[in-house]
Amino acid sequence: MLRSAQKRIETGRAAMTRPLEGVRVLDFSEHGFVPSAAAALGDFGADVVKIERLAGDAMRRIIASGMVATKDGYDFQFELFNRNKRGIALDVEQPAGREIFEKLVRWAEVYITNQLPRVRRKLRTEPADIFALNPTIVYARGHGQGQRGPDAEAGGFDGVSYWARGGVAHVLTDADATRPTKQRPALGDGPSGMFLAGGICAGLVHVGRTGKGIVVDTSLLGSAAWTLGPDLAYTTLAGGQMPMAADEQISPLVRQYRTVDGRWVSLMMIDEARYWEQAxxxxxxxxxxxxxxDPASRRAGWPVIHERINAVITALDHVELEAKLRAQGCIFSFFATPMEVVADPAVVANGYLMQHPEHPDVRLAAAPVQFDDELPAARRAGPTLGQHSREVLTELGYGETEILRLLDDKVIAEP
Known part of the structure; x- marks a missing residue:
């Protein structure tokens, strides 16, 4: 049983609403992919402490894709991956910093990192090092390509390991395109982080059952392989890439059409027999x-059926079409813009976006898993660099004089 769960039972505390409330997580990672896993655990109620170098997580300084990351001092990129965490700025290479780090490892039930093997060896943060300090910890690590193979020592980001090397860009780019489809920011980071968070939760169950620590691994490349599961299975079966079906080979009830006012709509009535009359x-x-x-006559008549459906839809605006399709219970959706997603009644009602605790106009994507009908909440803004250094050290038993000395020696930092 988890130490935190056992403590709640022993002290007679009532069951808490968030399933990971009281679970202690030490996040020693940077950028987007792996920090997003720790953010998800924070959404689930865990007490997450993020270690940053004195210079700060590199994500604080990144400007990519032509985006302006900050507004009025608010950095949405860092916030997205680091909400619901406390932060300590710590130089783990100094002896006093190493001592603090080891105390944090003993405090934690989960340790998360995306350090490359050579960095882990240098900093003595390999699994064996961490288990020597805490044999019942869940040691979770994310990588670009994976911990084995020729590129185990190589770095990777989602634009390389997930998007390019993972084949996602290729399958989403038209064969006659002159340039590959452009990737959206952190497209592989969020899903890969959720995979790692799920693995960590399984690791916690393992520790609860066996009392032994466990290493949890995932990578951006592995996440891409999971995402492209159907394509890769077909490739191994047929010895080639899954072909894109020609228009005449696609059911008219599983296609995209364009309305008279220029809105694209996707029909997705895969069970054609069920939805034929409704459509x-x-x-x-x-x-x-x-x-x-019957199916055979419809299959032979797909070109005619498509022509008739297309003629109707291209003469309607999207409001008229939506009313007609909804009235008959058809499965469809218009292609939504990000602004439309933010305002989508289903998104709002289900709490898929969280209100920022300090910036009420900002919405952050929540971890897409909910428990007991409770909507997720950003209880804590992402920490400023070293914001909770003093608080965390106090909890570890350091006095004010010691903390001031650590600040003077540049072992820790605070705002």
Whole structure:
């Protein structure tokens, strides 16, 4: 059983609403992928302490994709991956800093890192080093390509390890395109971080059952392979890339159409037999029902059916089309802009975006897992560099005189 869970039982505390409340997490990672896993654990209720170098997480200084990352001192990129954490700025290479680090490892139930093997060896943060300090800890690490193989020592970011090397860019780029499809910021980081967070939760169960620590690994490349599972399975089966179906090979009920006001809509009625009559009624094409009564006749008539459906949809605006499709229970969606996603009633009602505790107009994507119908919340803003150094050291038993000396010696930092 987890130490934190055992303590709650022993002290008679009532069950808490967030499943990881009281679980102690030490996050020694940078950038987006692995910190996002720790942020998810924070969303789930864990007490997350983030260690940063005195210079700060590199994410604090990154400007990529032409984006302006800050507004009025607010850095949305750092915040997205570091909300619901406390932060300590610590030089772990100084003896006094190493002592603090080791105390934090003994305090924690989960240790998270994205350090490369050579850095782990230098800083003595390999699994064996951490287990020597805390044999029941969950040691979680994220990597670009994986801990084994020829590139175990090589770094990687989602634009390389997930998007490019993982094949995602290739399958999302049209064959006749002159340039690859552009990646959106951190497209592979968020999903990969959730995979790591899930692995950590499984690791906590393992520790609870066995009393032994465990190493949890995932990588951006492995995440891409999972994402492209159907493509890769087909490739191994057929010995080549899964072909893109020609228009005449795609069901008219599983296609994209464009309305008269320029909005793209995706129909996704995969179970054609179930939705055939509904779709025809919605679009005023009742005459097609008796004309194509079974799967074989519909398959042979796909070109005709598509032409008729396209003629109807291209004459309607998106408001008219939505009303018709909804009335018959059809499965569809218009291609939404980010502004439309933010305002989507389902997104709002389900709490998929959290209000920032200090910037009420800002919405952050929440970890997309909820428990007991409780909506996630950003209880704590991402820490400024060293914001909680003094608080964390006090909890570890350091007195004011010691803390001031550590500040003077540049072992720790605070704002």
């Amino acid at each position: 025809c009624r919605a679009l005023g094409l009742d005459d097609l029902v008796p004309r194509f009564p």
